[in-house]
Amino acid sequence: MTMLPTRRRLVPVTLVLLMGGFILPAYGVLGPDTQPTLPDFSAAVFDNPLDINNPFFPLVPGTTNTYHAVTTDPETGETETETIVVEVLHGTRTVAGIETRIVRDRVSIEGLVIEDTFDWYAQDNAGNVWYMGEDVTDFEYDDKGNLIGTSHPGAWETGVDGALPGYIMEANPQVDDHYYQEFYPAGEAVDEGKVLGVGETLTIPIGTFENVLRTLDLSIDRSTFAHKFFAPGVGTIAEQEFLTETGQLIESVNLVPEPACGLILAWGAIGLFTRRR
Secondary structure: OOOOOOOOOOOOOOOOOOOOOEEEEOOOOOOOOOOOOOOHHOOOOOOOOOOOOOOOOOOOOEEEEEEEEEEOOOOOEEEEEEEEEEEEEEEEEEEEEEEEEEEEEEEOOOOEEEEEEEEEEEEEEOOOEEEEEEEEEEEOOOOOOOOEEOOOOOOOOOOOOOEHHHHHHHOOOOOOEEEEEEEEHOOOOOOOOEEEEEEEEEEOOOOOEEEEEEEEEEEOOOOEEEEEEEEEOEEEEEEEEOOOOOOEEEEEEEOOOOHHHHHHHHHHHHOOOOOOO
């Protein structure tokens, strides 16, 4: 989202991410201005859409992942720390005739929830995970922390008002694959993904992960772009967001360990997870 919230498309103290021991290049990775492919939803077959076991985007009901994010104001340099909690719910929702898994993600600052989103995902028979829509609520507070309003930016659903789904994760990602993750121009929800690297190594504070998938995420507003990192058997482990014009890092997101998933994270950190395709 997973996964991370869709507003970030993941998704702490600013951290340095290493790929193979070298600092990641932040700018100049947009590459050629190619056109993304719109996945053919009409050709996809969904016999068991809730069985989402794609190694880079596994959705096991009852799983909760927590992320810390630090956003830096590009003008003042001031930072703000957020907590992102992503839960794979047992509940489902039928979207465009297909049963989807509901994933809830909440973004909080100093205990105040600023965003609460329900995302809907389904996996086709080939192993692609489709992003079927989202219900977004943003919360606005006054200086004293009192709620003063809500809004629903970017909310969309497959089949409603011409909205079409895309891949949140391909079955077999290959470098330079470029595809839509969602396609709803009427609501300005038009996100793209592009595969930048496979089989990479990523070191973050909780450990080192092998066979990492690295993608580039772009929204309809090209003012920023993001690197997202997925570990097999774990899912999203980190994200970096940059200003396109300058390459300045403005947000760094990192998975933090939870007691319930300590074992799986330890396995991932020493590279025992391997890709299944």
